[in-house]
Amino acid sequence: MDNATASGRVARDPAMVDVARLAGVSHQTVSRVLNGHPNVREQTRLRVRAAMEELGYRPNAAARALVTGRSQLIGVVAQNSTLYGPSSLLAAFELAASAAGFAVSVRRVRELDRSSIEAALEQHRNQRVAGIVAIAPTASANEALATVSAGVPLVTIDGDPERGAPLVTVDQEAGAYAATKHLLDAGHATVWHVSGPADWFDADGRVRGWRRALDEAGAEVPPLAAADWSAAAGYRAGQMLARMPEVTAVFAANDHLALGILRALSERGRSVPDDVSVVGFDDVPEAEFFIPPLTTIRPDFDAVAAETLGLLLAQLSGTQAAPVQRTLVPELVERRSVAPPQR
Amino acid sequence: MDNATASGRVARDPAMVDVARLAGVSHQTVSRVLNGHPNVREQTRLRVRAAMEELGYRPNAAARALVTGRSQLIGVVAQNSTLYGPSSLLAAFELAASAAGFAVSVRRVRELDRSSIEAALEQHRNQRVAGIVAIAPTASANEALATVSAGVPLVTIDGDPERGAPLVTVDQEAGAYAATKHLLDAGHATVWHVSGPADWFDADGRVRGWRRALDEAGAEVPPLAAADWSAAAGYRAGQMLARMPEVTAVFAANDHLALGILRALSERGRSVPDDVSVVGFDDVPEAEFFIPPLTTIRPDFDAVAAETLGLLLAQLSGTQAAPVQRTLVPELVERRSVAPPQR
DNA sequence: CAGATCCCTGTTATCGCTAACAAGTATCGA
DNA sequence: TCGATACTTGTTAGCGATAACAGGGATCTG
Numbered sequence: 001m002d003n004a005t006a007s008g009r010v011a012r013d014p015a016m017v018d019v020a021r022l023a024g025v026s027h028q029t030v031s032r033v034l035n036g037h038p039n040v041r042e043q044t045r046l047r048v049r050a051a052m053e054e055l056g057y058r059p060n061a062a063a064r065a066l067v068t069g070r071s072q073l074i075g076v077v078a079q080n081s082t083l084y085g086p087s088s089l090l091a092a093f094e095l096a097a098s099a100a101g102f103a104v105s106v107r108r109v110r111e112l113d114r115s116s117i118e119a120a121l122e123q124h125r126n127q128r129v130a131g132i133v134a135i136a137p138t139a140s141a142n143e144a145l146a147t148v149s150a151g152v153p154l155v156t157i158d159g160d161p162e163r164g165a166p167l168v169t170v171d172q173e174a175g176a177y178a179a180t181k182h183l184l185d186a187g188h189a190t191v192w193h194v195s196g197p198a199d200w201f202d203a204d205g206r207v208r209g210w211r212r213a214l215d216e217a218g219a220e221v222p223p224l225a226a227a228d229w230s231a232a233a234g235y236r237a238g239q240m241l242a243r244m245p246e247v248t249a250v251f252a253a254n255d256h257l258a259l260g261i262l263r264a265l266s267e268r269g270r271s272v273p274d275d276v277s278v279v280g281f282d283d284v285p286e287a288e289f290f291i292p293p294l295t296t297i298r299p300d301f302d303a304v305a306a307e308t309l310g311l312l313l314a315q316l317s318g319t320q321a322a323p324v325q326r327t328l329v330p331e332l333v334e335r336r337s338v339a340p341p342q343r
Numbered sequence: 344m345d346n347a348t349a350s351g352r353v354a355r356d357p358a359m360v361d362v363a364r365l366a367g368v369s370h371q372t373v374s375r376v377l378n379g380h381p382n383v384r385e386q387t388r389l390r391v392r393a394a395m396e397e398l399g400y401r402p403n404a405a406a407r408a409l410v411t412g413r414s415q416l417i418g419v420v421a422q423n424s425t426l427y428g429p430s431s432l433l434a435a436f437e438l439a440a441s442a443a444g445f446a447v448s449v450r451r452v453r454e455l456d457r458s459s460i461e462a463a464l465e466q467h468r469n470q471r472v473a474g475i476v477a478i479a480p481t482a483s484a485n486e487a488l489a490t491v492s493a494g495v496p497l498v499t500i501d502g503d504p505e506r507g508a509p510l511v512t513v514d515q516e517a518g519a520y521a522a523t524k525h526l527l528d529a530g531h532a533t534v535w536h537v538s539g540p541a542d543w544f545d546a547d548g549r550v551r552g553w554r555r556a557l558d559e560a561g562a563e564v565p566p567l568a569a570a571d572w573s574a575a576a577g578y579r580a581g582q583m584l585a586r587m588p589e590v591t592a593v594f595a596a597n598d599h600l601a602l603g604i605l606r607a608l609s610e611r612g613r614s615v616p617d618d619v620s621v622v623g624f625d626d627v628p629e630a631e632f633f634i635p636p637l638t639t640i641r642p643d644f645d646a647v648a649a650e651t652l653g654l655l656l657a658q659l660s661g662t663q664a665a666p667v668q669r670t671l672v673p674e675l676v677e678r679r680s681v682a683p684p685q686r
Numbered sequence: 687c688a689g690a691t692c693c694c695t696g697t698t699a700t701c702g703c704t705a706a707c708a709a710g711t712a713t714c715g716a
Numbered sequence: 717t718c719g720a721t722a723c724t725t726g727t728t729a730g731c732g733a734t735a736a737c738a739g740g741g742a743t744c745t746g
Binding site: 071088091263 | 406427438446453471575599603609628632
């Protein structure tokens with residue numbers, strides 16, 4: 001019972017053999033045309049292409065993946081968060097990958113713990129993804145990744161540089177250093193810091209950059225205000241800082257913290273930047289419209305995404321055997337939340 | 344040349360036949376165990392599971408997809424944006440799908456035009472995705488979707504209710520109505536509106552809800568301030584509104600517009616909420632820390648994601664033949680940006 | 687002009703799985 | 717006790733592509 005009868009119509013989606021039959025060639029020749037193999041006569045190529053067009057032929061990725069053992073899929077493991085940085089990164093990566101002809105399969109995990117990450121990697125490998133990208137900004141996530149051999153090319157974003165695995169990061173320390181130095185250069189005696197969650201590398205790097213800038217300037221290192229990434233935590237920290245007259249400059253670990261700090265300062269009548277200067281990190285699109293417009297540090301997420309894809313593709317093509325790490329230095333964006341301290 | 348020799352080791356990843364050999368059954372029985380088929384003896388099931396464990400067997404999704412014609416993949420078409428609403432929605436959907444055992448393949452398009460969307464759908468179908476979710480909040484996106492028969496279950500989010508296709512939306516009109524009514528109830532003679540981009544359904548619905556509330560109250564309908572979704576556009580609109588003494592209440596189409604408006608008002612010395620009341624839409628996490636904390640409308644993105652997945656799974660199981668539409672009503676979150684008008 | 691070489695194309699085997707059918711054993715009611 | 721009806725398992729045949737090899741015709745070389 002051939003359901004591809006002389007009528008020319010087939011019940012199922014057209015496959016390679018259907019195209020081959022219509023074009024009067026073998027399915028192998030169709031395959032060659034599809035994959036751009038050089039040794040096909042021009043005339044044949046045209047005939048095959050016409051047949052594909054006519055039947056609305058669409059290659060079956062599953063069949064191809066089965067025989068080659070590799071799909072045109074890149075797996076991503078990410079945390080379930082709407083934090084600006086990770087979200088932007090992911091969006092940028094998806095766009096870059098789509099442009100390169102890869103689909104991106106995203107697995108969100110609730111927590112970046114060992115078992116969640118392992119499960120996510122497992123499922124990616126079941127799908128026979130060509131490579132995996134892990135957005136792993138915490139220590140626990142990195143420990144988990146270290147114990148798991150992916151079996152496929154793996155690139156980590158925002159991970160642990162010590163691990164020696166392929167990695168793309170934003171240079172948090174350089175950004176924090178620039179932010180702090182900018183405040184010191186404006187004439188402040190020292191700079192206070194409201195930090196992100198302790199187990200994030202990003203937060204840690206920003207603390208280090210802040211401290212290094214203070215050390216180099218010989219400035220006193222004030223106590224660290226530990227927070228998380230939320231505006232709420234920034235507000236709480238800001239309520240403390242606002243009460244201390246000696247606080248004239250604050251570097252917040254991200255823009256949302258800075259927003260909370262701005263409100264706390266405003267509520268206590270401390271003017272920004274006249275009484276207190278504030279610098280953030282991330283340059284969220286709306287930072288320019290905070291009150292006042294926020295001076296901040298801008299990482300280039302598009303560049304991070306592009307580098308990540310590049311590293312992954314290099315591993316796929318086997319060009320790159322040794323692990324490679326790339327670090328991107330963010331830039332300072334000056335707005336109106338910084339001024340010299342008042343006399 | 345069998346490379347799975349008596350040594351028990353295989354060069355390639357273990358396949359079903361390897362498990363079968365070790366467990367002393369046929370590969371079909373392994374398949375049955377894997378798929379939870381009922382008619383397998385308990386003892387056999389255990390033996391097979393043990394063999395799977397021992398070999399570290401992992402099913403090959405490509406092979407399964409090839410034979411069944413369907414993968415455990417859900418394709419998503421989304422625009423390349425970091426707007427809070429779509430991003431949150433996507434993250435929530437990814438989490439829900441992961442929990443249900445589906446991978447989510449995301450294709451980002453730069454623009455929601457016909458050819459981009461068609462290309463994205465095309466690639467999803469090549470992957471033999473089980474179903475597709477389109478985040479299609481603009482008219483052009485919906486036109487494109489209407490002309491394309493997906494050939495697989497398709498659920499649209501934020502799309503055109505007129506199309507009659509399966510759809511999940513937030514009730515923009517109800518949200519906007521509630522926001523506007525809240526301001527009128529506070530005693531304002533009328534409410535001005537800064538709207539989102541004209542070709543978005545979300546923006547359109549919010550305009551309609553705003554107008555309906557005004558009409559019902561018999562209030563004058565002031566000219567519409569058309570903007571996009573950005574804080575920058577809000578700021579520009581705010582600069583106009585701040586100059587007009589008769590403006591005492593503004594409903595912004597989203598929180599970031601509201602942020603820009605707040606800054607513009609602040610710059611011209613018009614106090615919120617004393618001189619002007621403002622309501623936003625979205626309830627971004629940091630809205631509580633705007634100056635002042637923003638009264639806004641909160642859509643439940645988790646619920647939207649859950650409904651979407653539910654609709655898709657229902658279509659997959661064939662339970663749901665007729666197109667179904669679900670609408671979720673957002674809630675008002677009262678903060679401090681609304682007060683009665685000054686005497 | 688014979689033999690080697692290059693192009694182009696076709697044939698066959700295979701990837702790892704599920705579907706469909708077949709067949710053997712156990713359980714049951716008459 | 718015997719046929720009917722489970723339940724459990726195995727055998728065979730694809731799914732739609734690529735890989736490897738084979739072979740025929742044209743072109744090149746000496």
